[in-house]
Amino acid sequence: MTGPALHPDVAHLACLLGVWRGKGSGIYPTIESFDYLEEVTIGHVGKPFLAYSQKTRHAETDLPLHAETGYLRPVGSDRVELVIAQPTGIVELHEGVFHPADGGGSLAFVSTSVQLTATARPVEHVTRSITVDADVMSYHVDMAAVGEPLQRHLTAQLQR
Amino acid sequence: MTGPALHPDVAHLACLLGVWRGKGSGIYPTIESFDYLEEVTIGHVGKPFLAYSQKTRHAETDLPLHAETGYLRPVGSDRVELVIAQPTGIVELHEGVFHPADGGGSLAFVSTSVQLTATARPVEHVTRSITVDADVMSYHVDMAAVGEPLQRHLTAQLQR
Numbered sequence: 001m002t003g004p005a006l007h008p009d010v011a012h013l014a015c016l017l018g019v020w021r022g023k024g025s026g027i028y029p030t031i032e033s034f035d036y037l038e039e040v041t042i043g044h045v046g047k048p049f050l051a052y053s054q055k056t057r058h059a060e061t062d063l064p065l066h067a068e069t070g071y072l073r074p075v076g077s078d079r080v081e082l083v084i085a086q087p088t089g090i091v092e093l094h095e096g097v098f099h100p101a102d103g104g105g106s107l108a109f110v111s112t113s114v115q116l117t118a119t120a121r122p123v124e125h126v127t128r129s130i131t132v133d134a135d136v137m138s139y140h141v142d143m144a145a146v147g148e149p150l151q152r153h154l155t156a157q158l159q160r
Numbered sequence: 161m162t163g164p165a166l167h168p169d170v171a172h173l174a175c176l177l178g179v180w181r182g183k184g185s186g187i188y189p190t191i192e193s194f195d196y197l198e199e200v201t202i203g204h205v206g207k208p209f210l211a212y213s214q215k216t217r218h219a220e221t222d223l224p225l226h227a228e229t230g231y232l233r234p235v236g237s238d239r240v241e242l243v244i245a246q247p248t249g250i251v252e253l254h255e256g257v258f259h260p261a262d263g264g265g266s267l268a269f270v271s272t273s274v275q276l277t278a279t280a281r282p283v284e285h286v287t288r289s290i291t292v293d294a295d296v297m298s299y300h301v302d303m304a305a306v307g308e309p310l311q312r313h314l315t316a317q318l319q320r
Contacts, residue, residue: 045224049247064205069229071247081277085243087209087231091251115273117241
């Protein structure tokens with residue numbers, strides 16, 4: 001693929017770029033556990049941010065489940081801001097820390113603001129942890145929502 | 161194109177669906193005016209929301225300018241919620257009203273929340289107006305930002 005050169009401000013996050021596919025599982029006290037198939041795309045247009053989008057399908061019925069879309073904004077070499085919009089009427093703003101590693105790195109995000117439309121289900125707080133090791137991305141998402149304390153909600157492992 | 165059937169809850173917004181391309185112009189007291197080329201994509205996956213994404217390029221240099229991405233969530237036949245994430249570190253939540261018209265309709269959105277990452281430029285309030293008449297989409301965006309009162313920022317006309 002040809003395209004614009006990677007902006008130097010995001011060069012240290014190049015390990016995230018690509019189309020990632022794999023499987024995940026979701027749990028929460030208020031719902032039935034579920035397995036999902038996922039595709040994550042992280043790209044760039046030559047500017048100092050990365051574009052992020054994600055879609056999941058139910059592992060058994062193949063019906064679309066969740067989706068979300070947003071952007072990562074590096075601030076220096078170790079901080080990363082993340083903004084995400086979701087079709088559930090939720091937007092998340094996160095502050096994160098990037099730790100480089102051989103052949104990859106990890107990102108740990110903590111939400112600084114979770115905002116809801118009038119009809120969205122109440123989500124109060126979210127943390128997101130992403131690790132890239134060569135061509136494997138693993139992540140988990142913890143969530144405090146619908147009155148429940150912060151706890152594991154999603155775990156997935158994807159291949160580039 | 162084949163794909164899932166449109167969810168009945170978004171059927172009245174079908175006039176928005178498609179890939180829209182055209183030109184726009186941006187003004188604001190604090191910046192130099194500019195013209196841009198734009199591509200807007202509005203799609204669906206068979207669920208009761210529409211996915212929205214947008215990219216602009218500078219009309220003269222062809223370099224990428226803005227981008228944004230999010231979702232429209234109809235609530236009944238006349239209300240629409242809108243969530244948008246921007247690479248500038250800004251997320252917008254809007255409440256909107258849909259007015260159907262022959263061969264299209266119009267949407268008027270008013271932001272209920274504009275949230276910023278730590279390094280984003282301050283935007284306080286946004287209104288967005290979108291009109292579809294057959295295969296023409298026109299919109300304008302008004303913005304209160306960086307201490308300036310709410311005023312026209314963007315105007316564009318696109319073709320499906």
